[in-house]
Amino acid sequence: MLHHHHSATCQHHDEQSARELAASMLTRAREAGLRRTKALENVLSILVHSHQPLSLADxxxxxxxxxxxxxxxxxxxxxKLEELALIRRLGLHDRSAYYTLLIPGRHDDYLICTQCGRIQRLDIACPVEALEKQIEHESGFKKLYHELEFYGLCPKCAD
Structure with a gap:
């Protein structure tokens, strides 16, 4: 659980973690064949420092x-980042897309409003992880992952 009041030490640790994650994502992009450009560095850094999915405009x-x-x-x-599975595109096809990082060993599931397009991270334990492990065990597939999105009306649009 994130707290609203970070100590200076905690903020320093968060920033260091973000810098390390940005560097690791950049390395993955380079290994996948992308040229290291300032735009690539900026986009990855912006996504790393964001705590929510971002639109192209954002x-x-x-x-x-x-x-x-x-x-x-x-x-x-x-x-290019989406093609290389370094980021995930979220949202409805007829609305602006949102982008979020794909970090090995970690994922988020989302709620998406079909009326206003609002996207919210699902803050519960992932209901599919046990099923994923069972499928891996029974099928022999390795390194399974999933992307889970629930669609419906947000509280504002449901009123």
């Missing part, structure tokens, strides 16, 4: 996008 208009990359360049970077 990333392209972020003050942390210091490379000066335009929206089309940011979009191309996101498409």
């Amino acid at each position: 990333i392209a208009e972020s003050p942390d996008l210091t490379s000066g990359a335009d929206k089309a360049t940011v979009y191309r970077v996101l498409v």
